[in-house]
Amino acid sequence: MRLRKGLRGCLFCLAAVTVLIMAVACSPSSEGNKTTTPPTVEQPVSEQGPPSGETGESGTGTDSGNLSDAEDEEETATGDEESETSAExxxxxxxxxxxxxxxxxxxxxxxxxxxxxxxAVDLSEMTQLTEDDKTYIIEYLQDFGTEIRDRTMDQLMEEENPEQSSPSLKGVLLRVDKVEINEDSAQIEGSKYRSGTGAVGAKITLKLEEGAWKLSGSEMTWIS
Known part of the structure; x- marks a missing residue:
């Protein structure tokens, strides 16, 4: 009976020692077996493009700008063509x-x-002119870089200073007094007036060449 109790105690001690040995073997050792966690490296944030919606808007704006420029060029070209056609x-x-x-x-x-x-051009007595003729004359003279008016002397005086005894204008008045037109030539006499002491008479000669009027000669006939 005592022998059994002794064996049982030995077995118990042996089991305890085995468990202790296994526990020591499995436990992490000191610094040699310590697991080291690498430091966290902060990754650079990559630059992101604009959201797809913004890109679309930007792209659309650019395309619209290009389209607008193209339309402007087309309109300008069309306008030039119309001007050339009108002149022809x-x-x-x-x-x-x-x-x-x-x-x-x-x-x-x-x-x-x-x-x-x-x-100012006095077209009041030139009844043969159409509205297209008058418009063409006004536009043609705009190359002189000033305002072009269709006025008579009386109209200009009324606009500027109706009480003047001696007519003196702030601009120039052109008038036609006599016209001779042949099949392929024309001679026109008229005047260029600024004031009573600043005016000239003019004789202008033109020729019709290839269906268009061209200047042939000009001269002053009198001066005041």
């Missing part, structure tokens, strides 16, 4: 004849052009 349609017309005549008058005694505020 006026070849040989009364509008072209008098536009060139008035231009030639303006180049006579250019001292009268000094500090002029406008160029």
């Amino acid at each position: 349609n006026m070849n040989g017309s009364a509008g072209q004849l008098y536009a060139i005549t008035f231009e030639a008058m303006m180049e006579l005694d250019e001292g009268l052009n000094h500090e002029m505020n406008y160029i």
Whole structure:
């Protein structure tokens, strides 16, 4: 009986020692077996492009800009073509004849052009002119870089200073007094007026070449 108790005690002790040995073997050792966790490296944040919606808007804006530029160029080209076509349609017309005549008058005694505020053309007696003729004349003379008016002397005086005893204008008045037109030529007499002491008479000669009026000659016939 005592022998059994002794064996049982030995077995119990042996089991306890075994468990203790296994526990020691499995427990982490000191610094040699210690697991080291690597430091966390902060990754750089990559730059992100704009959201797809913004990209689309930006792209659309650029495309719209390009499209707008293209449309503007097309409209400009169309406008130029229309202007050229309009000018070509006026070849040989009364509008072209008098536009060139008035231009030639303006180049006579250019001292009268000094500090002029406008160029006035008296078309009141020229009943043969159409509205297209008148419009062409006004547009043609705009190359002089000033306002173009369709006025008579009385209208200009009423606008500027109706109480003046001696008419003196802030601009230049061009008038046609006599016209001779043949099959392929024309001679026009008129005047360029600034004041009672600043005016010239003009004789303008034109030829019809290839269906269009062209200046042939110009001269002053009198000076005041």
